[in-house]
Amino acid sequence: MWSVDPRTGKPREQVAVEATAEEIDQAVRAAHATRDALSDRTARAALLRTAADLLDEAAAHVIEAADAETALGPVRLTGELARTTAQLRSFADVVDEGAFLDVRIDLPDPTTTPPTPDLRRWKIPLGVVAVYAASNFPLAFSVPGGDTASALAAGCPVVVKAHPDHPATSELCASLLRRAAAKAGLPEDVVVLVHGFDAGVALVRHPLVAAAGFTGSVRGGRALFDAAAARPAPIPFHGELGSLNPVVITDAAAAERAAEIGAGLAGSMTLGEGQFCTKPGFVLAPGGEAGDRFVDALTAAVSQTEPGVMLDHRMRAAFVSGVTERAALPGVAAPVTPGSGGEHTVSAGFLTVDAATLLKGGYELLLEECFGPVTVVVRYGSRDEISRLLALLPGNLTATLHLADEDPQAPGILAELTPLAGRVLVNGWPTGVAVAGAQHHGGPYPATTSTSTSVGATAIERWLRPVTYQSTPGRLLPPELQDGNPLGLPRR
Incomplete structure (x- = not known):
């Protein structure tokens, strides 16, 4: 994969090569092996904050690399980097608070019709998430962007398919995220980067990939969406495709x-x-x-x-x-x-x-x-x-x-x-999407392929699924669901 200067159309340097089918399989399996380590919420929050700190420390290099590949300019990219690190820190706060787990407990009540047993519900991570980087946001919607941040916050390892327009920026950001993982005591493979057109299709079809997040064209997104639905075990595909606004x-x-x-x-x-x-x-x-x-x-x-x-x-x-x-x-x-x-x-x-x-x-x-x-x-x-x-x-x-x-x-x-x-x-203009709890960045098809958002705190919900334990002895329950609320989580 060559890094190209859009101001001249000339190649700058060869950054990577397209991943083979075997390399895609290795990447997904490496990410999949980190799931247990990511179950530690404290370590996840530390990863997200450390990633933000390392991106800030390397700001000059990140902005220089992104500008050389996108021509977006230092002013725009400085703002985008600030948005990107703010997203990472915001999701760290979401992890610490714990409300995203959506813990709900119904105690036994024999007087209801039908009788209510002991029911304890929470949300667990889906597994490996495939993230497809965007062309127009080399930071905020790419390797260190909102899909990656929200997936890691949910406890899902990530395999990112780099966008061909900014491979060098992608490699730099992935190395910073992997360093952050190591500093937080987690395996570096909680984030894995791959390149290549065929890698996109191979990722969405891999049996260990549990969900996907995409930002791009209607044509490309729809092809991947259809591939996700055609799998023997279909997976959620959260694609942002196109919008007239x-x-x-x-x-x-x-x-x-x-x-x-x-x-x-x-x-x-x-x-x-x-x-x-x-x-x-x-x-x-x-x-x-x-x-x-x-x-x-x-x-x-x-x-x-x-x-x-x-x-x-x-x-x-x-x-x-x-x-x-x-x-x-x-x-x-x-x-x-x-x-x-x-x-x-x-x-x-x-x-x-x-x-x-x-x-x-x-x-x-x-x-x-x-x-x-x-x-x-x-x-x-x-x-x-x-x-x-x-x-x-x-x-x-x-x-x-x-x-x-x-x-x-x-x-x-x-x-x-x-x-x-x-x-x-x-009485406003839609360009500019605040990163906030009440934000929704999505819409009816073809704006997106699901009803979820890719911006804001609730973006984490895309990578979780609910599980209810019924009449389960307390000693077998996860701490999040045990009597006495030992972790001090928000619960209903």
Whole structure:
């Protein structure tokens, strides 16, 4: 596997080789052998905090490596590293608290119908988790990212399939995680790294892999999801695949602050060269004078955006061809033309189309995510057109409503947006996903393949399964379920 500079398209160095089927088997078996060691919650919390400390200590090297392979820039990567270490420490706190074990105890009650025996329920780790690193977040959604952190917190060893866009960064981060394991008194193989396209399929099919977490394309994620379901013993596959992240701007909101909303959309859709999974890619804006002022503000702001480098030349080519094909559709205009900004760069832009035109049919391409700095603005003429347009959309990670005070359209539109997404925003922008207990980063298919989140404390639930002990003598119960609560855990 070669590390490639996306700013030039030239190879930098050979970092690794693609894993063979035998090497994948060895990697999974090595990780599987560490399960008993990971059962120690104190050691797990220490691993997570030590990993965060080592990443912070190596920050300069990590950021340099990631920037060389992704062109995301030191400022963006410094923030991403801070987010990554905060996630690790946050999950260490989750492990210490113990509420994720969801301990529930029902004492015997012969008066119920049917009679209730002694029942004690908690959650246990599934086993080895396969993590598929993302292209657009070389830290926060890759080797040391949220899938890895939450799986380790749950007590599951991890085999990470590195993304080919940043193999050197992946190797560096994996070495830091493995050092952290050793310092915490755990086997280094609680985290194992593999490379190669075929490794992805081999991992999800391995009989000792118990679950998988994926962030990437609809095509790649769906293929792995289908492989996970086709196994003799199917496994959970938590995939984040694609999202349009629709935005609705009411008439009243446009009349009140068209310039502010236009500038805000420009900043959100071009952030990170439009390579955020939460980029707003489909915007419903009113026709008329207020809508015109919004489009003018968006035009002015996007026109000031400098050309930028995407994560790799394959993505750049897909972006250029994608926006060209969309712009060629009848009735589609480009107030700011997106596309090639040079040999290695792209330029941001946006497309517009009337709702009546889109609703005629044949514009399905505008309802698909286009990865990169572009959005589609659909001008509606009535409240009914908003409903008809929203009814065309697939599932999304986010949905946003921009409204005014005492906006009569707001309640109904908010109710229509809620079934479309896992996170619904009002008067904000979806780029930027806070790491918090109440966060949900997921949504109806194709946004994700499950109802779970990959961000926030409840992401740990993906890697656990409940077990109930019935009428079991106390001496045989795990300490977490014993009378007297010897570990001081939250219990119901």
